[in-house]
Amino acid sequence: MKFVLFYLPTVGTRKQIESGMLPGQNTQAYQSMLYQITEQVKAADQLGYYAAAFTEHHFHIEGLEVSNNPIMLSLYLGMQTKNIKLAQLANVLPFHNPIRVAEDIAMLDQMTKGRAVFGMARGYQKRWADVLGQVYGVGATFSDKSQSDARNRQLFDEHYKIIRKAWASETFSHKGDIWTIPPEGLEFAAHNAVRDYGRGMGEDGTIKEIGIAPKLYQNREIEIWQPFSHSEDTWRFCATENIVPFMLNTDDTRMKRLIDAYHEEALKVGREIAYGDSIGVFRDVLVAKTDEDAHRLAADGNGFVWPAWFGDLGFNEALRREGETGKIKGDFKDLCERGFEFIGTPDTVNRQIEHLVKTHNPEYLLMWQYPGLVPHEDMMRHMEMFATQVMPNWTDSRETKSSSIPV
Template identity: 30%
Template sequence: MRVVVMAIPYFIGRHENVQFAGSDTGRFQDRMERMIEQIKFAEDLGYYGFSMSEHHMQVEGIEGTTNPIMWDLLVAQHTKKMKVGQLGMNLTAVNPIKLAEDLAMLDQFTKGRTFAGFSRGNTPRWTNTFGQHLNITSTDSDRSEADKRNRAIFYENWRIVKELWTKKTTNVQGEFWKVPYPTEWRFQPTEKFGASAVDENNQLLEIGITPRPYQDPHPPIYAPFSQSMETVRFWAREGGKMVAFVSDEFERFIPIMLDEYQKETEKAGRVFNPDNALGLGGHLTLGRNAAESEDLEKAFRELWGFAYDAPPYHAPVGRIWGGSKQKVQDDIGRLRETYGIEEFFVWHHVGYFPQEVEMAILEEFADAVIKA
């Protein structure tokens, strides 16, 4: 079984009231040191990987996941074998060539310890700001015109990333991007070492990236999932793995999701394996005793109601792994047996609770699940 820590840095601790904590250098340095200590500890406990969401402009200090790729590199430098990745990088309001390069470099720097996660963007403040040059906005999978445009560029950008990862040079002329852009190119090294990239009139035909990924053909692909079956079918065709933090109430959608995934996988000519299709996640609030577990869950629910199940997200809290070791162990065992999966993600705070409490949470879960 594989357990990945989805680490969320918070620059405001519980019960604190601080203005613009996300802009504070001292707090960032503190959370960075806490993160290093906790993830090194997690690797020693047997955790398989590290991941982050992507958010920008969080000056309030709620989440400091500005650049997951740089956090991944930091973690990789302080661990020996832990996988590092994202859930996930925005694949709409970005330059797909730059993103393909950055992830390929991370894969090279870590010598194949990288996995890549992609999302469409659900936060209007930064998605709309980043995507203004293409008129891309955040989306709620509501089939609106904005949603259709967001999905269209998502598909095109993934095609560009995949082509750049799997081919020495490529040409993708899409609705949103021209790769390469029509350009006259006279460069003697191209004439000698890459002549197929230009035509007889010195017009650029193809481009490639340096480097391409360390893994062949590319790092494993992950995608956060809530309810969009169109997203499920797309990643089934492309070989991406869905990750869901749904609650027990919404678990009834999982068999539907797996059925749709299996159909598309087999249409693509591949053998279906549920462990390659789905990973399940939960919020980690397991304390060292019943009273601490109860207090951690109470604090987490308060935070979630304040920052997530509220505008602009309105996100339900999802599964919580707390209470007792036996309860958590039983739930993980049930999910493994029911769905045939072996990879789990734990949403874990760094900086919201005291450091020794957060490290104890990691250890309690490891005792209950990983070591067991």
């Protein structure tokens, strides 16, 4: 199993956030966050964690998700580490120029010598998505088959195709419903350097293809991740494209349905993989000396943020059990009872991971981290205890797992 640290990141303490002091705009609070994630990711680099990942959300003056540019955060941490991979969960593709995204990821990959992981998503937070999406005529999506949802999907699909083309060859062209690359009749005849030293110019002096520079480090195949869909269609798309999807779901039946869909679709396109390969599971993870200490600390982390923020955004659906109807509470007690909280002593968390591995065998465990809300010294102690008393039990587990599908 590969262990990935996930940061929103939060800025400020719970008291600062609840007081309405807007810690997201407070320089001291932001600098404290940068210091804490720097020390934590540097430690993770030495302790053998696989990757660190950052979300993309905007306008979070409240301090809950101050990560408007996950590529820049990836580079910031990449310049201070040697081995750990740097990921985004995720770049929200419908709201970005796809060529700029392809270029920025390639630069990150070059500057970190092949440690970039590309994460992509469609965008669900209306406050920022509907503001920044105006230029493309798109807003947040709730996968409801609405006109807005269809437009979001259209942009996501085309932007993804353009990004892959930009990485795949020296030069490329694209003609879709939204983009024509390069525009037809783009004259550049006076610039002989393109004809003499470059690629992509036709005999008539017009640009037929363009290429990005730099390319990905050593022209490698980059890992691509996608969070946090409940849709079988999305999981089948990921399987076809060799993308790692990450799930929020906690119900074993629902989890198995998504993994089954991925595995079946992967086999259809000739990907001979073990059950659970290229699958990520997302959990709040916190290790402490006692179960009581872990619960006390986590109550101010995800125990505060989930019901205060994510529950109202629809995330409670990820907690729903098969056949369950009615409203999901989504409070800290509920999160623990439904299995989203992997918190406690190393022994407690080992037993939770054991169930996850035996039941679903995921290749990745995405671990929610809360700088500011959980004191820095407790976070550092948690990371060391997890790396030394939990991780060694599971880092080689996939080598001995069967490729058969659990019944």
